[in-house]
Amino acid sequence: MDDKSSIAQMFTIAKYQFLNYIRSKRIFILLAITVAISVTYSIVMWKHVNPEYLTSNDYISRWVSFLSFLIVLASLFFGGDAIAGEYGKKTGYFLFPNPIKRWSILWGKFLASYLASLIVILLYWSVAIGETYIAKKEIAVEVFYSMGLSFLYLLSVLALTYLFSSFFKNSAISITITAIIYFFVFNIVNSIAMLTGVEPWFSITYAGGVIENVLKDPYPPHIQTIGGGGIKITMFNVPLEMGIEIMLGYFIISALIATFIITYREMK
């Protein structure tokens, strides 16, 4: 028996986790959802948006506005139960007694989840770019910056999803709570920030704004204040560097904590 390196074991876990996504049809379900959304969007764009009055970046930004939602959905689909399931569904009794370090398991699964999510996101980007090219006959370089930032956003959202998954024992609870945090808590935080004037630099969805912002020319101002009727609303647009820093911060911190938790978590 060869001594298999922890990195090689990580790729083994990734391979079988990806196989599991295929066999469970999870990846095909999300791809089908993505296709359905893309077709619907295309019809809406053709019927209601006149490309003549828009730059190609303005045109594609209407596609990109939905991307953050798709990234969160992909993270929940592929990462929501990745670790919680090992404990809750008892598959850990099969996996953990092997001569393998826990971080190899976590990162192998993460790799498979990232790859599966990337396929879904790339499909969406392909349709968005294709449709934009048909309408505007050009694709600006900022689109590829936006694409790169969406991959980074996926990395950070997925890491945070894995962190939640490593906390919980029940897969359903893990997915539900993570979904509530993404779809409600962070949005509420962003709304409160608008009213209080406190910049939500700690919000991952705030950082995700760079994906759309990078397509705008000029880049929107960091802080805009709108007043009137006794209400003052502060609009925050995350600057590019800050957005990248927040996303990297979320990725690194979430990944470190998730690795620590799975290393020391017991299968009681």
Place this chain on the structure above:
Amino acid sequence: MYIESVNLSKKYGDFYALRNLNLKIEGSKCVGYLGPNGAGKTTTLKLFTNLLRPTTGEAIINGYSVKKEIKKALKHVGALIESPEFYPYLTPMELLSMACDIRGASKKDIKNALKKVRLYEWRENKVGKFSKGMKQRLALAIALATNPEILILDEPTTGMDPQGMMEIREIIRDLKKEGILIFMSSHLLPEVTYICDEVAMINRGKLILYDSIENVSRKFSTHAVVVEFLSPVEKVEEIEEIKGVRAVNLISPYKLRLSFSGGAETQYYILKELLEKGYRVVSYHSESLALEKAYIKLIGGDNLG
């Protein structure tokens, strides 16, 4: 090859699930690990397979600490802990391949392992549809596929039908011939007597006995046999007069309990005398398993599992 626990303890709050376990099991043999529910059996096996982390002490396999050097410690270990579940969309072939891939082991014995546990015909079916007994067989096949030197089994016949239990017992007995060290928890005393060479008993997290089955049988033998006859016994006095017989209790007209003094020689002599006197003996066996006696004597005051 050996497994060893050194002052191994596991504590949950103020409750000791396992307390200062010192046990070394070495060489090719099968050791039964007995104890009532909640005694600490599964806790011990989980500590040896990295599912739990010890509060104090060390679980050591072939010289390597499971906590500190998990890859080296578990390299040659196959394990079946509790009733594992599997990724429902994968097939037995894929799951066994996965186990081999993780270990960097050859896949040449995958089919044999599946044949051994009678799952070969199901090798390409998704595991999600398997019954509990089939999953238990699959878990054993996974433990065997990598040709381990050491097998750690937690109640391996749990959830199986009688035929399945018998088959698993035979598989384990066969494995002993292949020079494997098997550490197996069970609460079925006849199973341990049938399969194992040695027995370790644990209660309330503490080891209370570790000896060979032979020695336990000798120490806890009851010097009593139950004899069943084809026809009713009419002259009990005649049996009482047989050399070595101390007392005869009539359980029913067809069944007697004979107490005797002496060992196996006396037991044999009494049977010979009964047959020579024309009694038609249909069954002649020790009153109860010596292991059962030991278990009841050592643990009996507590809730028996």
